[in-house]
Amino acid sequence: MPKRLGEGSDNPDGRTITRVVEHEADSRRAGIPLGRLLGFPVHLSLSWLVLAVLVTILYGEPGAYAWGAVFVLGLLVSVLLHELGHAVASRRLGTGVKGITLEFLGGYTEMERDAPRPRVEAAVSLAGPGASLLVALVAGAGAAALPDDGTVTRLLVHLAVSNAIIAVFNALPGLPLDGGRALHALVWAVTGDRHRGQRIAGVAGIVLAVVVAGAAAWLLVADHLSLVGAGFTFVVAGSIGLGGGTAVRLAAQDARLRRLAVDRLTRPIFGVPSGTSVAEAHRRGGEGAVFGVVDPDGRLWAVVPEAEDATVPVDRRESVEIDALARLVGDYPSVDSHLTGDDVLKAVEADPVGDYLVTAGEDVVGILRASDIEGERVPLTRRSGT
Numbered sequence: 001m002p003k004r005l006g007e008g009s010d011n012p013d014g015r016t017i018t019r020v021v022e023h024e025a026d027s028r029r030a031g032i033p034l035g036r037l038l039g040f041p042v043h044l045s046l047s048w049l050v051l052a053v054l055v056t057i058l059y060g061e062p063g064a065y066a067w068g069a070v071f072v073l074g075l076l077v078s079v080l081l082h083e084l085g086h087a088v089a090s091r092r093l094g095t096g097v098k099g100i101t102l103e104f105l106g107g108y109t110e111m112e113r114d115a116p117r118p119r120v121e122a123a124v125s126l127a128g129p130g131a132s133l134l135v136a137l138v139a140g141a142g143a144a145a146l147p148d149d150g151t152v153t154r155l156l157v158h159l160a161v162s163n164a165i166i167a168v169f170n171a172l173p174g175l176p177l178d179g180g181r182a183l184h185a186l187v188w189a190v191t192g193d194r195h196r197g198q199r200i201a202g203v204a205g206i207v208l209a210v211v212v213a214g215a216a217a218w219l220l221v222a223d224h225l226s227l228v229g230a231g232f233t234f235v236v237a238g239s240i241g242l243g244g245g246t247a248v249r250l251a252a253q254d255a256r257l258r259r260l261a262v263d264r265l266t267r268p269i270f271g272v273p274s275g276t277s278v279a280e281a282h283r284r285g286g287e288g289a290v291f292g293v294v295d296p297d298g299r300l301w302a303v304v305p306e307a308e309d310a311t312v313p314v315d316r317r318e319s320v321e322i323d324a325l326a327r328l329v330g331d332y333p334s335v336d337s338h339l340t341g342d343d344v345l346k347a348v349e350a351d352p353v354g355d356y357l358v359t360a361g362e363d364v365v366g367i368l369r370a371s372d373i374e375g376e377r378v379p380l381t382r383r384s385g386t
């Protein structure tokens with residue numbers, strides 16, 4: 001997807017990140033293509049190999065390596081089934097699927113477009129934990145049905161437990177977890193405000209992270225959790241907190257972008273007759289004014305660009321005529337005064353620091369200084385382009 005001004009790739013909408021451990025994932029599709037499953041392209045991130053090595057080390061002795069490998073593969077299959085839940089739901093509900101990536105202790109499914117309605121958002125995000133729960137139940141039932149305590153039974157029990165953990169963990173109500181997306185959808189449905197939903201769910205993610213980290217610290221002190229287990233949990237909590245924080249930040253940026261409007265940023269043009277000195281213009285219009293040159297009929301024919309006005313030293317203002325600084329009206333690019341949001345960014349893309357003539361129909365209503373947009377703190381480097 002080509003990037004343009006106001007566009008970006010880390011929109012938490014449009015993607016479910018699913019984890020045993022949830023962490024911030026970027027959408028660079030780095031990894032080994034594993035082919036297609038049910039029509040979805042599946043990639044294996046190289047970070048997954050880190051997990052394989054870590055688990056092997058943890059299992060430590062030759063006899064246990066095999067179980068380590070089974071554990072890792074079981075986890076991989078569990079995450080894949082979880083992602084398939086998201087992917088199938090997304091395809092059925094019309095938001096499309098770019099692909100599934102499996103990586104270190106988790107994975108994510110990238111959608112082709114944002115959910116148009118809260119209901120779709122909720123359904124796609126809950127389909128993952130739903131799939132995990134289903135796998136856990138089926139594997140658990142299988143284990144219970146088998147008569148002995150053999151290898152297959154142990155495998156099924158392992159699969160049931162890991163899927164149950166994945167289902168419950170990801171259903172926790174805070175972004176970037178699936179449950180956080182569902183909470184986002186719920187707030188969106190109730191308030192009609194998509195960004196507020198994202199902000200609240202992001203804050204919930206941060207709170208969740210603090211609770212998880214606090215619980216781990218308490219269990220560690222009470223000797224119910226090993227140092228490795230606690231460290232692992234802190235990493236999980238940290239990644240949830242970061243993801244929640246990102247969601248809050250992006251929601252705020254989106255909200256500001258939505259409020260962006262040309263007519264609100266338009267500076268009026270203070271017209272002075274041809275031949276007026278710069279000093280006189282400043283006396284009449286004030287220091288911050290945008291000066292225009294008008295003909296005897298009052299028609300505006302030239303405007304002083306911001307940069308030009310600043311080039312005249314104060315002691316030379318009496319001798320320089322405003323005409324010398326002005327640029328013909330026809331030489332300015334123009335923007336429509338009714339533009340809002342993303343369209344404003346698109347309109348000033350060619351020159352993000354220049355001056356633009358603001359027009360309403362045939363009329364010139366003022367000047368838009370593209371540099372003023374920066375003051376609105378809108379996200380100049382993001383925005384889903386789908």
Ligand SMILES: [Zn+2]
Nearest residue numbers: 017018128178
């Ligand atoms: Zn998920």
